[in-house]
Amino acid sequence: MNPVTAFALVGALGVGAQWLAWRLNLPAIVLMLLAGLLVGPVFGVLDPSVAMGDLLQPIVAIAVAIILFEGGLTLNFKSLADAAVGVKRLVIIGGPIGWLLSASVLHYVGGLSWAAASVFGGIMIVTGPTVIAPLLRQARLKRRPAALLQWEAIVNDPVGALAAVLAFEVVLVWQTAATVEEVVWTLAIGVVVATLVGIAAGWGIAKSFSSGWVPEYMKVPVLFVSVLVAFAATDSLLHESGLLAVTIMGVWIANSHLPSHAEMHRFKEHATILLVSGVFILLAANMSRETLLSMNWQTLATVVAVILIARPVTVLISLAFSNVPWAERLLVAFTGPRGVVLVAVAGLFGERLVQAGIEDAARISTLAFALVAGTVLLHGFSLKPLAQLLGLTASTTPGVLLVGGNRWTVEFGKLLKKLDLPVMISDPNRSHLREAREAGLSIYTGDILSEGAEHRLDLMAYETVIAATDNDAYNTLVATDLAPEFGRENVYQLNRETSESARYALPPKLGGRALGAGETYWQVQRRMWDGWEFRSTTLSEEFTLEDWYNTHPEGIPIADIGPRGTLRILGPKTTPKDARGTRLIAMLPMKEHRAKAEGQA
Known part of the structure; x- marks a missing residue:
């Protein structure tokens, strides 16, 4: 299959799955996952790695960057309101605790070495804005629990990627002659540069748009190009730091009170729907039959332990003694879907760890896909009933x-x-x-x-x-x-x-x-x-x-x-x-x- 036909098929399947989910009132992310599996490993109609070749990884990377930027555009600080305390705790306290617990589950239940478990555990901090957005749209949660889940997902995305970078650099110290000082220096420079680039790009866009330096018809193209430049510039310095840069850029613009912000956000929201569905189907279709068949009881036990132990304990410790009501704590504790970012970043670091001599890191892609599939299916069908049971839906009848x-x-x-x-x-x-x-x-x-x-x-x-x-x-x-x-x-x-x-x-x-x-x-x-x-x-x-x-x-x-x-x-x-x-x-x-x-x- 040539790349043009592959793109057309992915687009048709993605949009078709979203439309069918709307008609049947089902979680869209579940249908996208099924569609990708059916055309990929099940029937062998589409093999993205063959059809798109070396372009697949850059396409996924750029799509994830745009998705995170659009997510940052939704994070207006005024919308945080009374959910601010909970979000800070979920990021500052929940991040390290989630990293530690996830790595422990991967080591003791999943059987990974500490080297592979520590890297993948950092990635598992990510809860996935690509999955949360369609789930929130379908579940119709009240404003505060929805804000908790949305902010945690978007802010923790670059945090999880950087945690994986840190763990990976530490593993390299063990495996190579690199020194701790070199690793810390590289990581610090990457984070600082990504933060500065994100702020500078956000400020530059806000200033140029509000001052009338960019005509109205060019605002969206300029914005997209700026996102790509910020992502590429920082990512070339430190892998995955580009995610931090574009997220900060989006948050800065969201809080700049631009007159055309609503129009830009709506346009990119439409683009994000296409990107989410397309990337999700690409990653699902790219799974091999061997990978699917290699899933066993240990894989299932790992997914169950993450859902029932690592995630709930992380959230409950993070929100302990806070003003977040118990009903909202329980909802957030048992809602941690993983999505596109997890699969994309896990696949990248899995390959790098294997090249560094960590052989069991080859299992990371399998575990990542199993975790995504398990959480998507579970939360896709459980979030709305659980929210209704806890009284956290906006209304049973619209x-x-x-x-x-x-x-x-x-x-x-x-x-x-x-x-x-x-x-x-x-x-x-x-x-x-x-x-x-x-x-x-x-x-x-x-x-x-x-x-x-x-x-x-x-x-x-x-x-x-x-x-x-x-x-x-x-x-x-x-x-x-x-x-x-x-x-x-x-x-x-x-x-x-x-x-x-x-x-x-x-x-x-x-x-x-x-x-x-x-x-x-x-x-x-x-x-x-x-x-x-x-x-x-x-x-x-x-x-x-x-x-x-x-x-x-x-x-x-x-x-x-x-x-x-x-x-x-x-x-x-x-x-x-x-x-x-x-x-x-x-x-x-x-x-x-x-x-x-x-x-x-």
Whole structure:
């Protein structure tokens, strides 16, 4: 297979696995792992080392660097908030303890020599942002435990790689004539240079972007090139120090308050999804059948000991006597998936140790892949149930965020709350939220697009956004800004007032989807003033959707809730589901309700 076909196959499998995982509500990382194994060692369709040759390792290295940089871009210090203490402990205390315990498990359970175990134990500090991100997206954790796992994964990635470098250099002292002073000097220079390069690159990007030295259309290309240069420059001085440089660079930019930071982050987030899926499939497909067949009871025992002993003990010691609640400690303790970085770095150091005369280091790649596969499969299916058991999910049922305090949103919110769906109404004007407060609805006084809302609200509890203020331009801004985060298919707004003048008309590509009958703010408010109300009806075999339309010819369906509790907002061209047990939410004239009640009396 030629390299072009190999790249196309990997891309199709990666994106296809992510899409299928979304459709089936399964962990994407699990399907990517299975896809890589099937096309690689199982059926032999793709052998990346043959198809891509010497390009494979550089491709993986660059992809990992970009993934870590994008991860650093998400680490805004304000988002750390009350999780700061836990993150510091997991990195500063948990790093060395995890290194020691992992190395001990590898030696006493896995049977590796201390030389190989110490190097691989350092790498095992890494918990894998490439795996954590899709798991958090699927599990919908509350903000603080999600921040703990995300920050630990991204910060510990370069720490684990550098720990492996340190252990490897110490092994070289034992095996060669190198002195301790030379090793310490090389490591210190590499870490210092990587830190300085990361800070300098981050500062340079922030300064040039904020000063207007780089045109808008060139910002993303300049950013990518800067990441590659920073990574290559430091990595050539000390292997794996480039990971530290790009992570620091990303964190610096994330905290520089650049106006275009959100757009850059979203673009690279899309690129990272492609890179994560591609690299994961490449590494899985690159496993040989011999490696898979060499896994035995000792391999399984090592993975089990890491999951049930090394990881929990590390986390519980690190977070002891901290302000982190016990439920969050247990969740973090039993959630330590490993991913692309572990496999890539372990394979690299395994080869170097073998060249240095440590023969049992050849088993490192096998153990690394077994650990990744075991933790991915386990945590992929266990994280969400465990979080639900500990009460750490944002919500069992995704709710609705209503932007704009008015009678229409309040009445809609009251019905959603009555149906046990999470609902929140946001408005910058406190007086607009008076009826919502009196109705006992959750409210947020402030701009939903503000940085304060981003850090104070747990938006993971909400899956649907409906912009329903009296300002069409603001509704459009809300829908456009929140669409990348919630998904454009989940963002709606009341229809905009049409204008004959092109001067006042907003581009149709902006904004959210229409809902209900596609009416404007003033049209729905006029209905509320005329005595309309929100009502829900459960469809059955005796009372079908057709019966509902015959009974309520003027009714306007707004949403339906399937038998499994899934809320679906309806638009002008969307037909409600005609299935038994479906709950239909609609706007109806109140006089219709009264006439029916009088007839029954």
